Amino acid sequence: MNSELPIFRVDDLAISFGSGAQRTRVVDGVSFHVGRGETLGIVGESGCGKSVTVMSSVGLQPSPPSHVDGGSARLGDVDLLALRPKALRRLWGSRIGVVFQDPMTSLNPVFTIGMQLREALAAHTNLTDAERETRIMAMLARVGINAPERRLRQYPHELSGGLRQRVLIAMALICGPELLIADEPTTALDVTLQAQILALLRDLRDEMGMGILFVTHDLGVVAQFCDRVAVMYAGRVVESARVDALFRAPRHPYTHALLASTPRLDSDRRVPLPTIEGMVPPPGARGTGCSFAARCPRAQPICLGTAPSLVAGQDGAFACHHPVPVP
């Protein structure tokens, strides 16, 4: 399901937090793109800037405290970063759908499911009440919610977590967006539900043809669900590749270490799981060199002095002076 022309393309995005002397760059030089019907995974540990990057790129990151310092984010041929709030709002919910992490807290507790869905549709369409209801019912049925007419009258607290996430997916997709942003949509769910929701998202993607930007820290989910992946570390993309290539032959030492520290069914239980020593350097304490150098087993003097830039390789791109050799 890969595509030649990207529907969403982020180039050289830089984001900082705070103001004045406390202003700190948290995301720097991040670029990625998503094609029609394609899923790009953005992976990284907590605090690496993956959510901030994705939310900022579509203007949904509250500013202040964050600021976009540079770069562009194009949906089709529109640069989202240059748009005024009003113009952005016309795209949110219509051409850009978002599913957030926690279904338990992402629906407004004091309004019915019906009201919250109707509102999403009414914001961008001029349908009659009857047409709207038909479309909502169809969408609810499509995301696997039975007895939709009853659900419409219910409040969020009357629904289980899995159902709520389905409602949120219906809400994000009701206007048929080109781009779906899924910010850890399965992290708060148990494993069985996780698989169901991922399968649903995959089916909907194939059916509706939207591109998905999938933010997660779970490499297992990436392997199952994504076409390509961008690995982020300390506010930068350190490696991006097709999923099969990345899992087969990770080139960046961080990606390599990350994969090595993922438990597998066939790993030897007597050997402790490898971990990555040290901590992610906090924003502001990142020097001129490679941010991973202090924790990197392959680091050389040059790594501490000069930050490597992302260079295209055979199957993707990586930012490393001494990449892991292809096996």
Added chain:
Amino acid sequence: MIRHLAGRLGQAALLLVGVSFITFILLYILPADPARQLAGRSATPETVETIRQQLGLDRPFHEQYLRYLGNLVQGDLGRSYTQKTEVAEVVAARLPPTLLLMAAAIVVELMIGLTIGVLAALRPGSRFDQGAMIVSFIGVSTPQFVGGILMLYVFSVQLDWFPVGGYGTFRHLVLPAVTLGVLGAGWYSRMMRSSMLDVLARDFIRTARAKGIPEARVVVVHALRNAVLPVIAMIGIDVGLFMSGAVIVESVFGWPGIGQLAWQAIQQVDIPIIMGVTLVAAVAIVLGNLIADLAAPFVDPRIRLR
């Protein structure tokens, strides 16, 4: 719902019995002798003794209290010492002005308090926010007699826009209602601000924004409905407070309500009236809270009455 209501009413009844007991003790603690007061200055000791027997004041404490409670249940609050009329009648006549003032004051409080609170929460830390919170603080810390007299001086004496005091027309209502409302609005604005800040940071606000609905709708519909819950509880408290606590403002503006009645009764040591007013205030506080409790589920469906 019905069972919940019955339970709450039962609690309220118990509470009121407690209040009636405490107010009844007043009779004993206060140095004033009701019989002597009723008889007048020139009465002979025999007359005073007769009155004492008529009132049952020579009976033991528990007997007196039970009789008082029995009368209370039948709506008999006793007779005023000074006005020679039924306390229930005197209090009932004062209820409409107090209810009117209370309603008007709460409307003013809500209009000012909610508006300032929401606007401050939208820009926390801004000049407006800081200024609004300082003004709110001044409002809640200004004594009512200072605020009231200041209002009188500026708007009645100097500008002559409103009458100096009294009751009857809308113009009479404005100054006392605005005094109570402006001074009380500080509580609402501060509470609304913190409640709004809390709600605006919740996940569902982000979801609402991501739908592309206008920001005003996000704030007024999605956030406000959630943030207003503590305000409802506060209105319930205010209902009780204004029924009893508008004493100063009612006196300053010559407003013929419960508060003024209480003020006069205290000065004249008219104990049956004081007891009656105390009881009415207690009923109002209980009712105010009950109404707030009953209203909450209509705002937040997660609150269910058992």
